[in-house]
Amino acid sequence: MSECVAVFTLGLSPPIATEFLIGLKERGVECSKAIAVTTGGALPAFHALKIALHWSSDIEHKFPNLARKIKVSDFSSVDLRLKQLNISDIEGPEDCRTFRAQFDSALNDALKWAGGDPARLHVCVAGGRKTMPIDATLVSIAEGIKNVYHVIAPRIPGIAQEFANLVIGRMQAVKGISREALLARLGRYAERPSDADEEVIRYTLEVCFPPKDLKFYLVRIPVPKLPADERRRFRQEI
DSSP states (O other), X not given: OEEEEEEEEOOSOTHHHHHHHHHHHHTTEEEEEEEEEEOGGGXXXXXXXXXXXXXXXXXXXXXXXXXXXXXXOOOTTOEEXXXXXXXXXXXXXXXXXXXXXXXXXXXXXXXXXXXXXXXXXXXXXXXXXXXXXXXXXXXXXXXTXXXXXXXXXXXXXXXHHHHHHHHTTSOSEETTEEHHHHHHHHHHHHHSGGGOOHXXXXXXXXXXXXXXXXXXXXXXXXXXXXXXXXXXHHHHHO
């Protein structure tokens, strides 16, 4: 398998990210590094994902019953980085422009890791808010990225929906833990995932990985390949 770099937009549904990574792996693409592009409001999703990926290799040993229920692959060696947007949401044209500029910055960081080879970049535009998927696709075309994907799934897993409701404050507790306490633990353990307690490890694995009975598809978007001069013009326009 070739070592590649993944870039994905992340909202409040972490399974979209793992479905993307699992789908790539099933295609023979192993990503050694990944960048999650997200807003400050969705940081808990990044924190949960950071912990879950770290412990993904130990689920059979630590939680055999859970391992029989969710589809997990070993992503413990993936170097997951954060690209936090300085906007909280897409509320107007200026936010769209800001997102495009910052997503482009994430792609340029990823290109450096990939040795300047755009063929080693794999971009998922399924996560994020409002126009983010469209803008992420446009920026990818402008940068000459051919491997652009979307994830199609029939539903968001129930526990992932509960997690989203917890983050936005519609729920004030989960599994007997208050919202503030759980989000604080996620933020703390994301800095050192190896220190996470078993309760948090199990919860993040269940939140971030899809159930085995969920059929999802990783769809490659047929983006056009533009000549260098056309891409320069396109970058100026967007």
